[in-house]
Amino acid sequence: MFATRRIGAVIVGAARQKHTLPELPYEYSALEPVVSREIMSLHHSKHHATYINNLNAAEEKLAQAQSKGDISTIISLAPGLRFNGGGHINHTIFWQNLSPNGGKPSAKLTQAVEKDFGSWENMKNQLAASSVAVQGSGWGWLGYNKQTKKLQIATCQNQDPLQATTGM
Incomplete structure (x- = not known):
């Protein structure tokens, strides 16, 4: 039940290593004055790290439920996996x-x-117009639609990742 593309974690045999916070390719202060050091530090080291910690916890619970054949728990974990996994994927792309x-x-x-x-x-x-309606943790994206072979604008609610949600 692992995606073919992993960001920040490695699958080794049957054991899964935990997701980790990706290092930024620049210092927290590098985007000043547009984005302050404090905002970058908070968003990366606290906000993104929370998605990773929650994703790791949900995957541990998933592995336990799978080993027990506990389908009810497996199903109940789906929203948390989607939200926290999406938050990790989206932020990794964002950085x-x-x-x-x-x-x-x-x-x-x-x-x-x-x-x-x-x-x-x-x-x-067009991206701004479609993204303005997104509330909370949603995202506006410019993606590539493989079926139409065109770039396309899409929005995703919450932390839903673009590829898993739209196929782009």
């Missing part, structure tokens, strides 16, 4: 998309955005 040095999108991404949205400005406006 990789921030940079103290700015950056430019690749030519391939630029070409796809222009083909599917007309311009970066149109894509950003």
Whole structure:
């Protein structure tokens, strides 16, 4: 019952190592003045770490329930696994998309955005418009739809991860 793509944990034989907080590729203060050191530290070392701790606890309970054949407990763990697993996946992606040095999108991404949205400005406006309705811990995403072979904007509630929720 493990995903084929793991972030922050390794499966070794039948034993599972616990998920760990990924290191940031920059210092907490690197995004100042846009994002303060305090906000980065709190969001990474406390907020993201809480998702990881709760995910590890839920996976331990899942393994125990599976070993006992306790289907009721297995089912009851699904929401916590989804929320905390999604929180871990989403935040791991989020940290990789921030940079103290700015950056430019690749030519391939630029070409796809222009083909599917007309311009970066149109894509950003559509993403902002769809994301503004998301409340709480929801996310707005620019994803790739493998079936249509196009970029697509999607929103996910709570900490639902994009791929597991939409297939993008």
